[in-house]
Amino acid sequence: MLLLRKAFALTLEPALDNASGGKWTYDGFRPYYAPASHREVVFLCEFFEEMRSGMNMVNTVLEFTNVSFHYQATKASKPIVIFDQVDWHVQEGEFISIIGPSGYGKSTLFRLITGLENPDSGEISLNGEVATKRLGKVGYMPQQDLLMPWRTILENVQLPVELQGRKLSSDEIIQLLADFGLAGEENAYPGNLSGGMRQRVSFLRTILTGSNILLLDEPFSALDAITRLTMQEWLIDQWQKLDKTIVFITHDIDEALFLSDRIFVLAEKPVQTIREVVVPLSRPRTTRDLARPELMELKEQLISELRSEKRL
């Protein structure tokens, strides 16, 4: 009880000047504080309200409310329901991974977020506002690097800026390229670069969309194992520097565990709830962390979950 009292006093510290004179009592079950005056009650109410809204400062940057979506190949064919009244949200600054077998709506999820598709019903909110027109508001990095072979690296990176009717100076871009380990490559063509380098160019291009939400669609799946590991560590590094929210699609469970704060599992057809798994690891992480027993167990559990769904 003493401890609780201390904690309470500590949170009240800045307010102690105004809130004082009340009495702590203990009724046999829990301690409670009896305010001395009506003025103090009003003050405490206001204080807690302020604290609550302070906690909400962790903003929701992306939110699905009751989203349903279906595909229909042709008018005659049967509609395939992908999402059925899905609720889902991502908070500011999070690193989120989406895993799930292919054909379970991972890419559709991204198409909905970017605005390439619109939901049949329900709402998608970006940065706290319902967004019906989302094209141009979310940074999307595709699976293949999709650099334009006829443009130099500098011109490729410039593309999203150009489409917004602005222009970055060459010096600015050269500086950014250097930060991304691409110094001296500004006049090279994509054909000259290795797969890992091209992905970094593609990532820089995604960042230059200026969006605070970045969607990465299996960006490292085409890279060899060593390059992929380097790129994963590099990505975490960039994420921590850049203060962006990242949603990352992968089918590699190790990758998801290594990178993310939370993992969302798409393993139903149609998807009705997106299961959430919080990764019990602090940062910075090393690949060795993945060998811990609790992580191994989590991994086993995720694999069996995905596999049992696949069998259906």
Next chain:
Amino acid sequence: MKKITSYSWSIFFVAIVLGVWEIAARLYDKSFLFPSPSAILIRLWELKTELFIHHLPPTALTILIGLSISIIIGSTLAIAMYSKKPIEQAFYPILIASQTIPVIALAPIFVLWFGYSIWSKVAVTVLITFFPITVSVFDGLRSSDKNLRELMRTMGASSKDIFYKLDLPSALPSFFSGLKVAVTLSVIGAAIGEWLGAQAGLGYFSRRMMTQFDSAAVFAPIVLLSAVGIIFFLLVVVLEKHFLHWRNHQ
């Protein structure tokens, strides 16, 4: 260095053919029927003023005007077909059908319509070069990467942005392939046009010499015609290298 060695076999082969031809012509010894290469070259030298001053310019002009019209109309039609499905459905079959028309058979009609002016020859050239350009531009536009298009849309690109920044650059390699075919065809088109009715031109001169049984003089303008074709072709190659220089980096 490598480039020269890659051509050396073809130079070697041409030399053998010319050598055999030369020997055969000298043994046969009827130069009005079967002239030797050396006789053709001599005739070319003798006729140089007439050929280069009087007959080469109209032919070269026909080729240039014809190609330009083909490029403008062909590209415009290809872009229209690419951007509007009904236009594609309306024109694509007609375009294919137009290629089944024997152009040579049609050429007299052009002479009837346009007379002996340069336009009858231009019309034949356009008809023959229009198809490869339209089809190559159309296919080039259609070959633009669908994923890249969607990526650009997620960046907020308008359809105008997508056309200028994605579709056009994507169509360029295919356009140049089509242009190479068209350039070689344009020489044929101009020559056919001139056979049927002209007052000057390499094709016209070649045909006129035939009536005079001067076969060396029949061949001389043909040598020039093929030289013109090669020069235009090389010009296109140079342009292609310039516009598609990024291809060297792959």
